[in-house]
Amino acid sequence: MIEISQLQKKFDDVTVLESINFSVKKGEVVCLVGPSGSGKTTLLRCLNLLETPNQGTVQIGDKRVEFGSKRLSKKAIKDLRSYSGMVFQGFHLFPHKTVMENITEAPLTVKKASKAAVIEDGEKLLKKVGMIEHKDKYPDALSGGQQQRAAIARALMMNPDVMLFDEPTSALDPQLVGEVLRVIEELAKEGQTMVIVTHEMNFAKRVADKVLFMDGGYIVEEGPAKELLENPKEERTREFLQLLGE
Numbered sequence: 001m002i003e004i005s006q007l008q009k010k011f012d013d014v015t016v017l018e019s020i021n022f023s024v025k026k027g028e029v030v031c032l033v034g035p036s037g038s039g040k041t042t043l044l045r046c047l048n049l050l051e052t053p054n055q056g057t058v059q060i061g062d063k064r065v066e067f068g069s070k071r072l073s074k075k076a077i078k079d080l081r082s083y084s085g086m087v088f089q090g091f092h093l094f095p096h097k098t099v100m101e102n103i104t105e106a107p108l109t110v111k112k113a114s115k116a117a118v119i120e121d122g123e124k125l126l127k128k129v130g131m132i133e134h135k136d137k138y139p140d141a142l143s144g145g146q147q148q149r150a151a152i153a154r155a156l157m158m159n160p161d162v163m164l165f166d167e168p169t170s171a172l173d174p175q176l177v178g179e180v181l182r183v184i185e186e187l188a189k190e191g192q193t194m195v196i197v198t199h200e201m202n203f204a205k206r207v208a209d210k211v212l213f214m215d216g217g218y219i220v221e222e223g224p225a226k227e228l229l230e231n232p233k234e235e236r237t238r239e240f241l242q243l244l245g246e
Helices: 040-047 074-081 099-109 116-129 144-156 174-189 200-206 224-230 234-244
Strands: 002-011 014-024 029-033 055-060 063-067 084-087 161-164 193-197 211-213 218-223
Touching: 002 029, 014 040, 014 218, 029 040, 029 200, 040 055, 040 161, 040 193, 055 074, 063 074, 084 144, 099 144, 116 144, 116 218, 144 174, 174 193, 193 234, 200 224, 211 224, 211 234, 218 224
Parallel strands: 029 193, 029 211, 084 161, 161 193
Antiparallel strands: 002 014, 002 055, 055 063, 211 218
């Protein structure tokens, strides 16, 4: 489903990702963990070209993009992005639109789907994430957890092959974290392919098939979630988990 090869990303003269290689199978959940500044979010943003890598290749489904040799076409960017849906730390809902308007905006404008069909799909997804009773509310009338669940529904509306989550609970009060994690766990049970940046190690242990530990722009260690988080092989991974009390 996803193949990343020799990915490099620089900001000016600072290298933030170097020699990144990993793969994600269809239906697999992969969690990216590591200290702040290790490159996790940049790597996630490279997967749907919110950041453009300097070198390497990204393949999602049957779309493969090679970086470094020439400028990417708008079509290549659009094609790769069509495979993934992204959920951000800060929700990014349109404040002047209701929940239903937020989640139906993209399929109506991008896919030119019929309004009746899109609204029907929207209601199904809002029921799925426990938000149907809030469909006519504006974002400022919602809690952070409700806004994030609406953002998840919005990403799912485009039927993505891969869901990308960038620390989906980091902006939430502790009491709201669980309601968002439960939605993501349910998606995992249904076989949704996901790549998740998270600091929630217990969550990663429960939901991930594979964990990648990153530090200094490199993948230091990867392996089955339970194995890596309970018995890491690399000293740097052990130090990080000990600091978290894992």
